[in-house]
Every structure is written in structure tokens, then in C-alpha cells.
Amino acid sequence: MTERSAWVRMTEQDPGHSTAYVERFRRLAAEGFDLGGEARLVDALLPRGARVLDAGCGPGRVGAVLHAAGHRVVGVDVDPVLVAAAEADHPGPRWLVGDLAELDLGESFDAIVCAGNVMTFLAASTRGTVLARLRAHVADGGRAAIGFGAGRGYPFDEFLDDARAVGWAPDLLLSTWDLRPFTDRSDFLVALLRPA
Secondary structure, eight states, X not given: OOOOOHXXXXXXXXXXXXXXXXXXXXXXXXXXXXXXXXXXXXXXXXXXXXXXXXXXXXXXXXXXXXXXXXXXXXXXXXXXXXXXXXXXXXXXXXXXXXXXXXXXXXXXXXXXXXXXXXXXXSOGGGHHHHHHHHHHTEEEEEEEEEEEESSSSOOHHHHHHHHHHTTEEEEEEESXXXXXXXXXXXXXXXXXXXXX
């Protein structure tokens, strides 16, 4: 049996957590905050009409921007409250409830985006499995963009080792979604990965 993620454990302890998360991003959007930076980076990697997997899609903010840019988006998240919000707020993409450690969609994608610290909310025992499941879903020539912050229990070097172990190779490492270079002092990593 797959170990429950930190996100699932958090929502079990605080049943209102997911609703508060949804409302926070709805409020930020209403206040005009720029919530599309991750999507802009991924869009720059792709031709129009590409297939994109939004892995750990949450309430759909990244996938919605990519869909509006003309891409065919599938979003997957373990949290049914977040997926319901994505369906309500962002019709168009296909939103699915599912555990990334058990991902088996039977299709491949030109790009995979995994934003919002998703990797740090996974159970430690499933990190390699999730990276392998994402690798199994990338098309030839496709890439993944995975971003998360430091100090969240998943050191960047360990993540990169795990990614290499399941067939990913780093193309470019950044410290932000707006293309700032990654350095040994960076407190955030955006890893653009390609199949090795």
C-alpha cells in the first residue's frame, strides 16, 4: 500500500485545510496577484496545442493558464477538494483525483509541470516512485518542470539524485520560475528535466 502523503495527513488532521487553500488562491486572483509564472515558463517550452500534465494541480491555477494558451491539459491531484475547485473555477482541462505515486494515465505528455512544492508534500518513501511515474508519462523529446523550496525536508541534491536514478537528466536548473540562475545559495529550485 502506498504511504499517505504529508498533504493527505495534513488534511486528515485539519479537514478545513483544503478549503482554506482554495479560498486563499481565489482571493489572491481577485486581488490581481500574478499567479501564472510557472505556466509562462512551461508555455515557453512548447508549441501551441501541446499536451501538458499538471502533476499535483491543486485548484488548477497553472493548468488553467496553460489551457488558455492553447494547450491540452490534464491535471491530477490527490485532494478531491482541490480538484473540485479546479473543475468549478477552470473548465476546459481534464481534472482528475489521483495519487501521483500510482499515476497510470495510459498517455504521454509533451511537458509535465509540478509546481507549488508538490514534491515536498509527498511521502518520502514515494518520491522516487513519483519521479518514475512522471518519467513514464513524458513523450519523446518532452520535458518536466519541477519546482520547490529549500528547508522542506527534500534537499535539492537528493531530489536530483532521485531524478537521475529513474531516467531523468537535468537540462537547466533555475532558482525561480522567472529564469534566475540557480546557485549554491538558492533557496528555491526549478529543475527542467529531460528523459536521459
